[in-house]
Amino acid sequence: MKAAVLVFPGSNCDSDCFYVLNEVMGIPTQYIWHKDKNFPRVDLIILPGGFSYGDYIRAGVIAKALAPTMEALNRHIKEGRLVIGICNGFQILLEAGFLPGAMLRNRSLSFICKHIFLRTETTNSPFTRDCADQQILNLPIAHGEGNYFCDTDTLKLLQDGDRIAFRYSSEEGKLGDEFNPNGSVNHIAGILNEKRNVLGMMPHPERSSEAILSSEDGRKIWESLLG
Amino acid sequence: MYKVIVNVTLKDSILDPQGTTGLHALNALGFQDVKGMRVGKYFILMVNSANETYAKERAEEMCQKLLANPIIEKYSVDKVNFVGIGTNNLGGTP
Numbered sequence: 477m478k479a480a481v482l483v484f485p486g487s488n489c490d491s492d493c494f495y496v497l498n499e500v501m502g503i504p505t506q507y508i509w510h511k512d513k514n515f516p517r518v519d520l521i522i523l524p525g526g527f528s529y530g531d532y533i534r535a536g537v538i539a540k541a542l543a544p545t546m547e548a549l550n551r552h553i554k555e556g557r558l559v560i561g562i563c564n565g566f567q568i569l570l571e572a573g574f575l576p577g578a579m580l581r582n583r584s585l586s587f588i589c590k591h592i593f594l595r596t597e598t599t600n601s602p603f604t605r606d607c608a609d610q611q612i613l614n615l616p617i618a619h620g621e622g623n624y625f626c627d628t629d630t631l632k633l634l635q636d637g638d639r640i641a642f643r644y645s646s647e648e649g650k651l652g653d654e655f656n657p658n659g660s661v662n663h664i665a666g667i668l669n670e671k672r673n674v675l676g677m678m679p680h681p682e683r684s685s686e687a688i689l690s691s692e693d694g695r696k697i698w699e700s701l702l703g
Numbered sequence: 704m705y706k707v708i709v710n711v712t713l714k715d716s717i718l719d720p721q722g723t724t725g726l727h728a729l730n731a732l733g734f735q736d737v738k739g740m741r742v743g744k745y746f747i748l749m750v751n752s753a754n755e756t757y758a759k760e761r762a763e764e765m766c767q768k769l770l771a772n773p774i775i776e777k778y779s780v781d782k783v784n785f786v787g788i789g790t791n792n793l794g795g796t797p
Binding site for chain 1: 717718769772774775
């Protein structure tokens with residue numbers, strides 16, 4: 477497997493993703509600068525977290541105006557290769573229309589930076605196939621606009637299609653408003669596209685892939701990819 | 704050149720905690736007469752167009768493609784004023 481991290485002006489988790497894939501997981505990884513004309517042919521593209529274009533107008537929306545990059549990303553996805561959008565990367569995937577729904581400001585209006593628990597909602601994806609059924613993962617979140625919203629028809633599509641990858645939960649896997657940090661519809665923390673080769677998630681697996689960072693649960697996602 | 708004003712707010716069906724918090728603050732400051740508040744974004748666009756209708760059409764397209772997200776927001780193109788030929792002085796440094 478080969479991977480690339482797509483870097484925008486204002487991305488700030490790009491080095492973390494690069495380091496974890498390359499050094500911790502041993503996946504040969506390269507950077508793609510958002511203006512690079514030659515998009516490399518890789519198996520996995522990561523859209524990292526951060527504040528691309530300063531979150532101007534709406535988080536993630538400016539990136540969609542980069543026509544050549546978005547077309548290359550579209551080709552990559554259409555060919556069935558993999559994409560993970562983490563945090564701001566998830567916001568970009570939503571704004572660019574690769575995943576359904578939109579992000580609202582957190583219910584509390586505060587930027588939230590803390591460890592939370594996620595319940596794995598499907599193991600039927602290249603990103604979660606190594607997880608146990610309903611496995612609980614301890615991952616950090618760090619966002620101001622992670623309050624996932626979609627209309628009821630879209631939610632039904634996601635539910636019926638088994639496309640909700642992760643929900644916020646208690647450590648025991650219980651769902652409830654008290655375990656939902658940002659107000660997301662249906663406690664959604666991560667979703668898949670219809671072909672199941674694109675994952676968007678707000679929590680940061682790249683910040684929890686080594687014991688020294690207090691949780692290694694993020695490795696489950698990388699290990700799933702490695703099969 | 705037309706100066707076009709665009710307002711973007713969250714749809715009525717979407718909770719606006721910023722509006723609610725602001726409303727409570729206004730009430731606490733003695734503005735008991737304020738009963739509702741929504742917070743949005745205000746855009747000033749200088750659109751090079753031969754006529755008002757086209758300037759408005761272009762602004763609507765801009766809303767659909769970038770300025771508003773139809774899943775959560777609504778927009779209105781509120782004012783279109785002719786401001787002379789070739790002027791785009793909006794202040795600030797380009």
